[in-house]
Amino acid sequence: MKYPEAMQAIATEKALSFLGLTARKNGSYLNFPCIDCGNESAIRYYGERKNVAYCSTCKAGTNIIAMAVKLKGIDFQEAKKLLVEKTATTEETIQEKLSLKYELEFTIDMEKEGLSKELCDTVGVGRPKGKTMLSGCIAFTIHNETGLKVAYYGIRISDRRPKFHQSFNPELYLFAYHVADKNEEVLVTTDMFSCLRHLAQGEQAICNFGLPYLSSRQMELLSPFPYITFEWLFTDKKDIMLNVAQNLKAYHRFV
The missing domain is CATH 3.90.580.10 (Zinc finger, CHC2-type domain)
Structure with a gap:
């Protein structure tokens, strides 16, 4: 190489x-x-x-x-x-359906984030019951672009730090991408909870797992959308704005 x-x-x-x-x-x-x-x-x-x-x-x-x-x-x-x-970061997406199934419960921490139990049950978000790798986390069920369940992604309740299995590479996926209509406008946010709040309002929203950049694979996944709004919650937007301008043909704006 x-x-x-x-x-x-x-x-x-x-x-x-x-x-x-x-x-x-x-x-x-x-x-x-x-x-x-x-x-x-x-x-x-x-x-x-x-x-x-x-x-x-x-x-x-x-x-x-x-x-x-x-x-x-x-x-x-x-x-x-x-x-x-x-x-080296793996570039291979997970091909087999995840057999692991957490029993997810709605908690007061999720309610404080402005989320509803109905929405969280629908998209597969909650705190895992029992002793698991994601104990003390809010777990998000992750699907690939075809809708195959491939992983759980956790955000620790105590400090909001991410936690996930080493077989899952967030650079290769976008949260809630599989349910988005690629012919319509979409909002891309860096905050998982904000993504859920937008979904609750009936908007199309996806999340890049809080990364301060978009990987080449994520750029590829975004390419079909005609209009993209970026809710970029990092102070420095210079690099991402340049990257988007160079790699995406879609009409886009940052808010």
């Missing part, structure tokens, strides 16, 4: 963890301790400059592969191959 392809394929957060570095999200970047000085550094985890890092203390740039060279004591080609093998 060539260098540009490898840089896009390597999952940044997974790669940092593989290299023994603790990271936290900060907008479109991940902050982590610089491997040279130990102070906070930042690395982009999506877009054209994905996996490019910079340390303001060292005033020097690097990238995830060069970091692996230093930390693992191997050459560049070996480091590139290792990171791709160990941390």
